[in-house]
Amino acid sequence: MTAFVIRRLLQSVVVMLAMSVIVFAGVFAIGNPVDILINPQADQAEIARATAAFGLNKPLWVQYLDFLRQAARGDLGRSFVFNEPALGLILQRLPATLELALSAMLIAVVFGIPLGIWAGMRPDGAAGQAITAGSILGFSLPTFWVGLMLILVFAVKLGWLPSTGRGATVRVLGIDTSLFTWDGLRHLVLPATNLALFQLALVIRLARAGTREVLLLDYIKFARAKGLGTGRILGVHVLKNILIPIVTVVGIEFGAVIAFAVVTETIFAWPGMGKLIIDSIGVLDRPVIVAYLVLTVAIVIAINLAVDLLYAALDPRVRLAEAK
Amino acid sequence: MSLAAAPVDRRAETPWRRLLAEFAGSRLAVLGLALFVIILSLALLAPLVAPQDPYDLAKLDLLDSRLPPGSHAADGMLYALGTDDQGRDLFSAILYGLRTSLWVGAGSAVVALAIGAAVGMVAAYAGGRLDAFLMRIVDIQLSFPAILVALILLALLGRGVGKILLALVTVQWAYYARTVRGTALVERQREYVEAARCLALPTHRIVFRHLLPNCLPPLIVVVTVQVAHAIALEATLSFLGIGLPVTQPSLGLLVANGYQYMLSGDYWISFFPGFALLLLIVSINLAGDRLRDVLNPRLRR
Amino acid sequence: MSAEPTLFVDGLEVQFPTRAGIVRAVDGVSLAVRPGEVLGLVGESGSGKTMIGLSVIRLIDPPGRIAAGHILFRGEDLTRLPEPRMRALRGVRIAMMFQDPMMTLNPVLRLDTQIVEALTAHVPRMAAAEARRRAVAALARVGIPSPEERLRAYPHQLSGGMRQRVAIAIALLHRPELLIADEPTTALDVTIQAQILSEVQGLCREYGTALIWITHDLSVVAGLADSVVVLYAGQVVESGPLGDILDRAMHPYTRGLIDSVPSRNRRGVPLRQIAGMAPSPLDLPSGCRFRERCGRADAACLAMPELAEAAPGHAVRCFHPVRDAAPA
Numbered sequence: 001m002t003a004f005v006i007r008r009l010l011q012s013v014v015v016m017l018a019m020s021v022i023v024f025a026g027v028f029a030i031g032n033p034v035d036i037l038i039n040p041q042a043d044q045a046e047i048a049r050a051t052a053a054f055g056l057n058k059p060l061w062v063q064y065l066d067f068l069r070q071a072a073r074g075d076l077g078r079s080f081v082f083n084e085p086a087l088g089l090i091l092q093r094l095p096a097t098l099e100l101a102l103s104a105m106l107i108a109v110v111f112g113i114p115l116g117i118w119a120g121m122r123p124d125g126a127a128g129q130a131i132t133a134g135s136i137l138g139f140s141l142p143t144f145w146v147g148l149m150l151i152l153v154f155a156v157k158l159g160w161l162p163s164t165g166r167g168a169t170v171r172v173l174g175i176d177t178s179l180f181t182w183d184g185l186r187h188l189v190l191p192a193t194n195l196a197l198f199q200l201a202l203v204i205r206l207a208r209a210g211t212r213e214v215l216l217l218d219y220i221k222f223a224r225a226k227g228l229g230t231g232r233i234l235g236v237h238v239l240k241n242i243l244i245p246i247v248t249v250v251g252i253e254f255g256a257v258i259a260f261a262v263v264t265e266t267i268f269a270w271p272g273m274g275k276l277i278i279d280s281i282g283v284l285d286r287p288v289i290v291a292y293l294v295l296t297v298a299i300v301i302a303i304n305l306a307v308d309l310l311y312a313a314l315d316p317r318v319r320l321a322e323a324k
Numbered sequence: 325m326s327l328a329a330a331p332v333d334r335r336a337e338t339p340w341r342r343l344l345a346e347f348a349g350s351r352l353a354v355l356g357l358a359l360f361v362i363i364l365s366l367a368l369l370a371p372l373v374a375p376q377d378p379y380d381l382a383k384l385d386l387l388d389s390r391l392p393p394g395s396h397a398a399d400g401m402l403y404a405l406g407t408d409d410q411g412r413d414l415f416s417a418i419l420y421g422l423r424t425s426l427w428v429g430a431g432s433a434v435v436a437l438a439i440g441a442a443v444g445m446v447a448a449y450a451g452g453r454l455d456a457f458l459m460r461i462v463d464i465q466l467s468f469p470a471i472l473v474a475l476i477l478l479a480l481l482g483r484g485v486g487k488i489l490l491a492l493v494t495v496q497w498a499y500y501a502r503t504v505r506g507t508a509l510v511e512r513q514r515e516y517v518e519a520a521r522c523l524a525l526p527t528h529r530i531v532f533r534h535l536l537p538n539c540l541p542p543l544i545v546v547v548t549v550q551v552a553h554a555i556a557l558e559a560t561l562s563f564l565g566i567g568l569p570v571t572q573p574s575l576g577l578l579v580a581n582g583y584q585y586m587l588s589g590d591y592w593i594s595f596f597p598g599f600a601l602l603l604l605i606v607s608i609n610l611a612g613d614r615l616r617d618v619l620n621p622r623l624r625r
Numbered sequence: 626m627s628a629e630p631t632l633f634v635d636g637l638e639v640q641f642p643t644r645a646g647i648v649r650a651v652d653g654v655s656l657a658v659r660p661g662e663v664l665g666l667v668g669e670s671g672s673g674k675t676m677i678g679l680s681v682i683r684l685i686d687p688p689g690r691i692a693a694g695h696i697l698f699r700g701e702d703l704t705r706l707p708e709p710r711m712r713a714l715r716g717v718r719i720a721m722m723f724q725d726p727m728m729t730l731n732p733v734l735r736l737d738t739q740i741v742e743a744l745t746a747h748v749p750r751m752a753a754a755e756a757r758r759r760a761v762a763a764l765a766r767v768g769i770p771s772p773e774e775r776l777r778a779y780p781h782q783l784s785g786g787m788r789q790r791v792a793i794a795i796a797l798l799h800r801p802e803l804l805i806a807d808e809p810t811t812a813l814d815v816t817i818q819a820q821i822l823s824e825v826q827g828l829c830r831e832y833g834t835a836l837i838w839i840t841h842d843l844s845v846v847a848g849l850a851d852s853v854v855v856l857y858a859g860q861v862v863e864s865g866p867l868g869d870i871l872d873r874a875m876h877p878y879t880r881g882l883i884d885s886v887p888s889r890n891r892r893g894v895p896l897r898q899i900a901g902m903a904p905s906p907l908d909l910p911s912g913c914r915f916r917e918r919c920g921r922a923d924a925a926c927l928a929m930p931e932l933a934e935a936a937p938g939h940a941v942r943c944f945h946p947v948r949d950a951a952p953a
Contacts, residue, residue: 139609148583224684227743240734262564
């Protein structure tokens with residue numbers, strides 16, 4: 001098992017390095033690096049000074065190593081727009097994005113698994129078919145459009161919920177969160193639901209497919225031959241078997257949700273990382289773009305690593321096979 | 325006791341007939357397929373069907389901007405779905421937008437399929453370390469969210485049709501590579517390939533008459549999923565402003581244009597393009613979903 | 626020996642509607658088994674034997690259904706029982722075990738979980754310690770070494786034979802009156818087969834459990850059963866005491882089965898086999914269903930023969946039963 005963990009860790013490091021090369025190549029090698037690192041509004045003298053100071057006359061590989069060294073120290077440049085360290089800016093916004101992402105995943109799992117199991121148990125019943133059709137709709141709906149429609153219906157026409165922004169926050173364990181205030185929750189509902197829809201559909205489909213397959217297997221028949229009730233069979237025998245692929249997908253999708261929050265945050269003006277990067281792309285604030293990409297890639301790699309390890313822990317067959 | 329039951333009359337059931345019959349068993353799937361065909365036809369015939377060429381700036385009348393659905397132009401033309409902020413007939417704009425979505429989606433899928441299939445085949449037949457290496461790259465690529473990959477490429481490379489296509493292809497190729505490799509590996513070892521070899525059939529015959537038909541089912545499923553995904557991704561990127569340029573009619577762009585007018589009640593500018601996009605994606609997914617169920621060997625008893 | 630039968634199946638019909646027509650998987654089967662007795666239910670795949678077992682314990686998945694007939698368990702008709710009462714019977718008074726031991730046990734649950742739940746499903750207030758104790762005892766009884774440690778294992782950590790023993794232990798936990806074993810040794814090595822066979826036989830004798838052993842292999846049944854029922858294409862074609870069937874089989878199909886057992890063939894002589902294949906349930910021949918493979922068939926066989934008693938306790942469904950003794 002330890003060998004497996006070490007191998008996976010090494011792989012993650014390698015991927016991170018590869019990504020850093022790509023980002024470096026994209027930012028520093030394509031186009032004139034001067035435009036990227038130095039505020040376009042600077043004058044000639046400043047540019048000359050900055051060129052030397054940034055070491056832009058050094059060979060490319062030296063620049064790359066410098067880049068790595070600075071990145072390791074957490075220095076990914078200063079934002080042109082805000083004139084603050086780019087990484088710091090992004091990290092400030094991270095809690096808001098995480099809050100949104102976690103809420104969305106929670107909605108998806110808590111509602112998705114039971115609905116999916118139900119649909120898998122009775123695929124031909126009216127409810128089962130409705131859930132299945134609903135799930136197809138769920139991942140066909142363009143998230144950005146649904147967001148707009150949610151605002152239109154719940155904020156503009158009905159006036160029940162606020163249309164944009166994040167609600168009041170409280171400080172919990174050193175992090176500002178809006179989960180524990182009523183106002184915070186009111187602002188969270190629409191964007192979290194918007195972000196959750198795709199994942200909800202995904203979880204429903206996974207649970208449904210898994211349930212359908214598992215119910216045909218002999219061990220379910222044997223469980224029924226033992227006289228077990230439907231509740232126990234679904235809740236223990238079926239659930240534990242379908243949970244393994246669901247956990248894997250949900251884990252990986254969490255990274256996707258964090259990335260996809262870009263869309264929801266833009267529509268609902270949610271002050272997270274995603275909104276920041278879209279704005280930054282618009283004004284070509286390169287350091288912030290780099291900081292976002294590097295951080296998000298790191299998060300995704302970390303999540304994937306965690307999921308792989310979790311999968312090994314959950315499926316006894318994998319765990320023991322690796323131990324051999 | 326009576327004689328045994330009379331033999332049941334059955335037509336010979338070829339695999340294709342059975343596939344079609346099973347597919348048609350779901351009304352939703354048939355509906356999806358029909359819807360897709362309609363949308364495809366409308367999009368292909370857009371220049372003929374659209375009452376207006378929405379990208380001919382000379383034809384646009386700013387005075388007609390933001391008219392609700394059902395209004396008429398000065399010359400009597402009906403704005404069936406209203407107009408946007410530039411006075412563009414939304415119905416025409418949507419038709420052209422669908423066209424763009426389809427060719428971008430299908431085009432990127434084709435290219436990605438070619439690349440992915442090549443990589444997958446090479447991996448499957450080379451085996452050993454090359455296979456392991458290629459598949460490791462595929463796995464890593466797949467572990468990254470599509471939107472993040474697209475963001476990385478577009479943020480660093482800038483806008484433009486070519487760059488969007490590149491992003492879409494990059495996002496998709498890995499799925500094809502993995503699917504093709506998987507089926508190629510399985511099929512290669514199957515007895516019928518051995519049998520065909522024993523019969524000294526020429527290789528191309530083995531590949532085309534025997535291997536390919538068996539590789540198709542999973543591939544068909546992946547293609548439908550990926551095309552729908554690519555269409556949605558392009559629209560999302562265009563909505564965010566980092567996708568297709570303003571000169572290319574994208575449904576995402578149309579929705580983005582209407583965003584600011586929503587709060588004042590001119591909902592149609594965002595609603596109809598998005599709804600058209602929804603119909604397109606849903607139709608592909610409905611049909612594709614049924615295909616997947618029908619082709620899934622594990623659900624057969 | 627003349628005790629009331631534990632199970633009496635009367636005219637059972639099981640049907641599946643398919644797009645191509647209605648499949649009659651079981652077409653009018655009757656059988657009986659008494660306490661402590663072993664009934665061998667023999668037939669090839671598709672003969673309907675598994676369906677009979679599933680019908681008794683009422684685990685036929687829709688769209689399949691019991692279309693006609695009665696299943697009397699100690700006088701009670703199981704086909705009319707409401708589901709909650711049927712569930713109370715399963716695992717307690719009627720038990721079933723299946724062919725593939727790997728798929729019989731849930732691969733992601735530990736053995737103790739799967740044994741204990743069979744106990745607590747029927748005795749909800751059982752204390753954990755007590756349940757554990759009984760699980761250990763059950764494993765020991767089927768000859769599993771160090772049962773205490775084995776309990777914490779997962780199914781794939783055991784060999785096929787061990788897993789099947791666990792399945793037996795679970796099936797016999799509550800000392801059922803009827804055990805239906807559906808080809809439990811087919812997936813196992815020959816040497817293990819014999820062990821499992823004697824294991825089950827011994828336990829059933831001890832508890833007085835009636836046993837229905839479903840198999841396609843007549844030789845398995847030879848050392849085990851008291852009576853035999855031979856199934857073909859959903860119908861009983863022959864039934865009777867073991868000795869009668871082995872020494873004086875009358876139906877050509879049964880004769881074919883006996884003859885094709887490898888041990889009965891002499892060296893150097895080509896293996897005897899039954900020509901042809903079992904008919905598809907959607908395409909059954911009119912009249913006797915075996916006639917297209919039978920060397921003795923003639924025009925009379927175009928009508929359906931009835932199952933009739935040809936010797937005391939020995940019934941056969943044939944117009945031209947074989948009357949001479951079978952070669953040794």
